Each structure stands twice: as C-alpha cells, then as structure tokens.
Amino acid sequence: MQAARGASLNSSEDAHPDSTAGAPRYRRVFVGVFLAAYAVDVVSKIVAVDLLTGRADVELVGEWVQLHLTRNPGAAFSTAETLTP
Numbered sequence: 001m002q003a004a005r006g007a008s009l010n011s012s013e014d015a016h017p018d019s020t021a022g023a024p025r026y027r028r029v030f031v032g033v034f035l036a037a038y039a040v041d042v043v044s045k046i047v048a049v050d051l052l053t054g055r056a057d058v059e060l061v062g063e064w065v066q067l068h069l070t071r072n073p074g075a076a077f078s079t080a081e082t083l084t085p
Contacts, residue, residue, distance in 0.1 A: 052058065052069035059066050074081040 048067070048069060052067060055069075057066045057068045075083060
C-alpha cells in the first residue's frame with residue numbers, strides 16, 4: 001500500500017517478510033534431507049551387494065516380492081559401457 005505522494009507505508013523489511021527470512025534454515029533442512037537420502041542409498045547398495053552376491057533370488061513375500069542383484073555395466077541405462085570404471 002502506498003501513501004498519496006507515492007511513499008510506501010511499509011518499510012522494505014516488512015514488504016515481503018517471508019522472502020528471505022528463513023532461507024538459511026530451509027537450506028540446512030534441504031541439505032540434511034539430501035545427505036540422509038544419499039546415505040540411505042549408499043548403505044542400501046552396500047548391503048545389497050554384500051548379501052546378494054553369489055546368491056539366487058531372495059524371496060521376501062513368496063514369488064510376489066523378490067530381491068535380485070543386477071549390475072549395470074554402463075553409466076546410465078547401460079550407455080557408455082566402455083567409459084565407466
């Protein structure tokens with residue numbers, strides 16, 4: 001809202017109180033969630049390789065839910081097979 005002569009009735013800090021007030025907190029939450037998800041991903045892959053290497057399919061719920069270890073020789077969707085270590 002503005003006064004008759006064009007001066008703002010709100011200070012610049014009050015104009016948009018939610019714009020930057022919590023930005024550092026949201027970044028910390030985002031980074032925390034990202035790191036937790038990444039840790040779960042890495043740990044689950046390590047456990048899967050450790051438990052499933054050299055074994056047949058592991059049935060969790062009969063034939064409905066099974067674990068099967070499959071390795072991807074490429075970077076993504078088996079592309080660039082000769083370029084990955």
